[in-house]
Amino acid sequence: xxYRIRAVERDAKNRYLIYLEGEEEPVLAxxxxxxxxxxxxxxxxxxxxxxxxxxxxxxxxxxxxxATASLGRGGRTRKELATALKRRGFGEDVSAAALDRLxxxxxxxxxxxxxxxxxxxxxxxxxxxNLIRSELIRRGISRxxxxxxxRALDPETERRAAVEAALKKWPALKGERRERxxxxxxxxxxxxxxxxxxREAVRAAAGDAASEAEEAxxxxx
Numbered sequence: 277x278x279y280r281i282r283a284v285e286r287d288a289k290n291r292y293l294i295y296l297e298g299e300e301e302p303v304l305a306x307x308x309x310x311x312x313x314x315x316x317x318x319x320x321x322x323x324x325x326x327x328x329x330x331x332x333x334x335x336x337x338x339x340x341x342x343a344t345a346s347l348g349r350g351g352r353t354r355k356e357l358a359t360a361l362k363r364r365g366f367g368e369d370v371s372a373a374a375l376d377r378l379x380x381x382x383x384x385x386x387x388x389x390x391x392x393x394x395x396x397x398x399x400x401x402x403x404x405x406n407l408i409r410s411e412l413i414r415r416g417i418s419r420x421x422x423x424x425x426x427r428a429l430d431p432e433t434e435r436r437a438a439v440e441a442a443l444k445k446w447p448a449l450k451g452e453r454r455e456r457x458x459x460x461x462x463x464x465x466x467x468x469x470x471x472x473x474x475r476e477a478v479r480a481a482a483g484d485a486a487s488e489a490e491e492a493x494x495x496x497x
Contacts, residue, residue: 278321279303284311292316303327306334332370339366339374344383351389354379355416390417390425398429402441405429407468435476438469442477457482 283295285302292311293302304327306316314330316322322330342364343357352360354375361371378384390412397403397411405426412422445463449456457478464474 278323279327281316281318281320281322284316284318296322304330304334306330307337310334310337335366335370336373336377339364339370340377342366343371343374343378347378347383351392352384353386353389353416354384357384386417387421387424390421391428394425394429398434398437402437402467404434404438404464404468404470404473406470407466410468434469435473438464438467438473438477439480441467442481446481453482 279296281294282297285293285295287293287305291305291307294304294306294316295301296303303322304316306314310316310330310333314326316330339361342361346352346357346360357375357378358368358371361374362368366374375384393412393415394405394408397408398405403411408429409422409426412425413419417425442460442464445460446456449459451459460478460481461474464477469477
């Protein structure tokens with residue numbers, strides 16, 4: 277049974293509210309592109325199947341807009357955007373359709389995000405590849421993409437950052453020199469640096485004490 281549109285009104289959110297004859301509440305709230313695409317004009321007829329289809333398209337459009345706004349405030353992974361949309365009340369299928377659209381349009385790319393994130397953390401946050409990889413996986417990046425991102429890191433940049441971190445940390449450490457070396461090594465391992473980077477950084481900060489600690493087996497292989 278078809279239903280006739282009795283009125284079309286614009287609301288404060290720039291959506292168009294579609295009212296059917298015999299009903300007080302709007303049956304649809306759509307953006308202008310959907311209004312035009314489906315010719316939702318006063319007097320047009322709709323059946324329930326078409327209403328449901330348009331409602332789904334409208335929900336996907338709102339999810340797409342919400343995800344785009346979130347991307348505009350900084351990079352996000354697909355998992356992070358899906359979580360944000362869920363908090364906004366969007367269903368899983370609707371969210372997936374919106375995120376698929378963002379991927380097709382090139383706005384959402386987990387691989388690109390992972391590479392940019394890894395480079396920024398290695399260069400500006402004194403983090404090594406092991407910690408960066410763990411952070412990427414927690415953010416929803418696949419293990420494969422996380423591995424590719426950390427493999428793409430410049431070893432020299434990572435080594436230089438480890439040395440800078442060690443030089444900054446060394447003066448604040450307390451205790452005997454050997455104990456300070458142990459604490460410094462542990463600090464650098466926690467920052468995600470591997471054994472070779474840790475050894476070089478500790479040598480740069482601690483000098484001869486680093487050699488003694490290495491002989492005592494204080495460094496991981």
